[in-house]
Amino acid sequence: MSSLIALSAAQAVAAVRSGELDAAELFEAYRARAGADELNAYVWVAERAPATAGGPLAGVPLAVKDLFCTEGVPSQSGSRILEGYRPPYDATVVARLAAAGAPLLGKTNQDEFAMGSSTENSGFGPVRNPWDRTRVPGGSSGGSAAAVAARSAPWALGTDTGGSIRQPAALCGIVGLKPTYGAVSRYGMIAFASSLDQAGPLTRDVTDAALLFGQMVGPRDPCDSTSLEYPGAIERPTREDLAGLRLGVPAELTGEGIEPGVLEAFEATLELARTLGASVEPCALPHARHALAAYYLIAPAEASSNLARFDGVRYGYRASGAEDLLTMYTRTRHDGFGAEVKRRIMLGTYALSSGYYDAYYGRAQRVRTKIAEDFATAFERFDLIVTPTAPSVAFPLGSKTADPVAMYLNDFCTVPMSLAGIPAISIPCALATAPEGGPPLPVGFQLAGPPFSENLLLGAAFALERALGFDGSRAAEGGS
């Protein structure tokens, strides 16, 4: 691996700014790696570097999840129904990062409309995990996670609705941050579930995550009514210990259903946190066990409405030969959407139906409020809540595609934070093997904090990262 590629994004920024490294050369090196990618992580790769004006990110290229609108560049949200669709505008966050000096390297593969936990639901084929190509990278931001882990991108943008940044980051051995809901503009993100979707960074380390995230936030976006001005700046993390930090461990998310190897790695990391000065105590999130059920009503309900615009009338795929409007609609959506998307549209349509609304969508919203209250109560006693990010290490391709509920359980530890709208970060903490055997694979450690506590989260994650000394570079060599 060339020394250029070995640099973290923050190191590359520093090297470009000090004149040791040429940004165009860096772009070309990554462009070549992305173009030669064998993981199916990319759905589009830039042909040349755009003229950049330096900026705080100094021209270090950025891989962007397919669902972000990029002007004149395919933005398909992993769906055949949007095959070849090129938007006339850039998503706000893409425009902000480009203005800050992060040119678009490529668009990364994802589960269709971000619905999935393995990237096997992509309309453009599954992504493979760089640690073991017979396994999934997680999802839905699987292309972004695999690209960063395989060093075919310095860093990447993903989105997280119920775990879609954190879980693939965990399964690929990298860092993934899901910010506070509203911190990053959603304008130009092809929506899955509007009240949950949030863009965030997928990076090799915590410093890179802070650097990229710092350029994603700022003044509120006038084009996104739900966006908020970020209070203060994102600092470069420097914390060396966890002295005085109170970590809460919710029993509800750290017991049943978690693979023994993952649990062992999690507990070892808790022990390390203690040695760094943190207190670690059990905490209660009594409604967290209902989170997955509430999530799988709220997210599909919003999705069933968000995806209604894909009707074949104005853009994207349209079935040919229909004699009337209804046939055109049904054939277009039958052919254009994949099975999981159709499953969730049906779930969501049902949940919102007259006579069922209160029992499903209404009740799910009440559970959501309870979960947010649980966290608020917990944060009166604890600074951060910690859990394993995902209940398992990367699983073999195809092993869960026939069982939607088994697939949904991947989000067990990440969905509560999404429902509460609070920030959470996943960092790699160890390698572990699956119960049925196989190679050692990365395990993610999740830290969650109150709204707008990203500086605290990044600081704690940085201290842990230093102490853990996880080496993610093996993935770039093709795994074991």
Add this chain to the structure above:
Amino acid sequence: MSVVELEPVIGLEIHVQLATATKMFCGCALSFGEPPNTRTCAVCLGLPGALPVVNERAIHYGLMIGMALGSQLAPRSIFHRKNYFYPDLPKGYQISQYDEPLCVGGELAGVRIHRVHLEEDAAKLIHLGASGRIHGSELSVVDFNRGGTPLVEIVTEPDLHSPAQAREWLELLRATLRALGVSDVNMDEGSLRADANVSLRPAGSDTLGTKTELKNMNSFRYLERGVAAEIERQRAIIDGGGEVEQETFHFDPSSGALTALRSKEDAQDYRYFPEPDLVPIATTEAMLAAARAAMPELPSARAQRLARECGLSAERAHQLAFHVELGDLFERALAADPAHPRRLADWITGELVARLGEREPVQTRLEPAALAALVALVADGTITTAAGREVLDALLAEGGDPAAIVAERGLQALADEDGLAEIVARAIAADPDAAEQVRSGNAKAIGALIGPIMRETRGRADGGELTRLIHAALGIAEER
């Protein structure tokens, strides 16, 4: 015939396009006949990733309407999504308000208001082909210029009881909205559209019968005729022993026919749920103060003022105040010559209205000052009422100065010295029977004498003066 007398019960749903500069949820300028699809953007085309932002001016106008109707202005209101598929609805849902509207309750001229809410207009479908209608068209295309235009929907309680009353009330509402300056309120152009809910019940009953809905009647006349036709249709069903079914109809004004659009069985489930892309509208004191400050004199207040200041009867004042264009003409003419307010009001509501038909005064050549001058000429006896009518015709058709028209056409009233007594004597000689009847006390018979004189003088003789001369010639004492 009915055994029991049946009473119509009518409620109206009125859609008002607001005269804001830009659309409800994006920055596109409103369209006034521009080439198709030239007033569009990512938001109002429903492109992937685009998000709505509420037009503050539309909320301001909505609050003004609520104030004018005496509604309760909600301190907090929210938008909902109304989901259905149609090519004129680019997102697959309309952003509207549902159970938490901007304004609740109210009353105008004895008709209770149920609610007032904000929403967005649909785009316009154009059916190409010989018929211009959907059936038999070869191709349907969509013009999105109108899509996203701000709409206020005003829903009344079922407090109207005849087609004429419904029409009159809608005219009052239009005058009120016009005075507010929040809309062009032009039914021809669709900036004011009315649906009517119609049912029948035994007179005196306080239960409601099964209602039907008449969609989109685009003139006051069609509203009156459509509702009358629907009442007759329902009456025939009930008289025949049948039951009215809940249906939606289109009224075709050219044939007078009612066409069923859909029945209760195909009622759509709109799957309303709170719009997650928007935050609630919090109506602040500042917003209320701004709306209050912008409130103009409303028609009811204007009617009271005209009655008080100009000595008009309540009926005249009402006629002028609730027909804004007539009220404006009255006040402008009065400014030119304040001498004869009651005569001026009579001329406007009588002679002028009879001549305007569907036109408004500003669509003729008549100037307010010229009307005032005409009324003055009649008032001081320079010309007769009949001659005044001729002058008015000329003013409407060609404009000009009444005094000049009188001089040019020789319309001055005839006086004694013009040989009027001689003409009277000739008329009495020509019809001795009539003269005898007048003399014997049949006052009405005088018409037979006056008619020929008017013909001979082309209306220049004053009727009162003629009566006096005839009575004098026949030796009848004047009653005083």
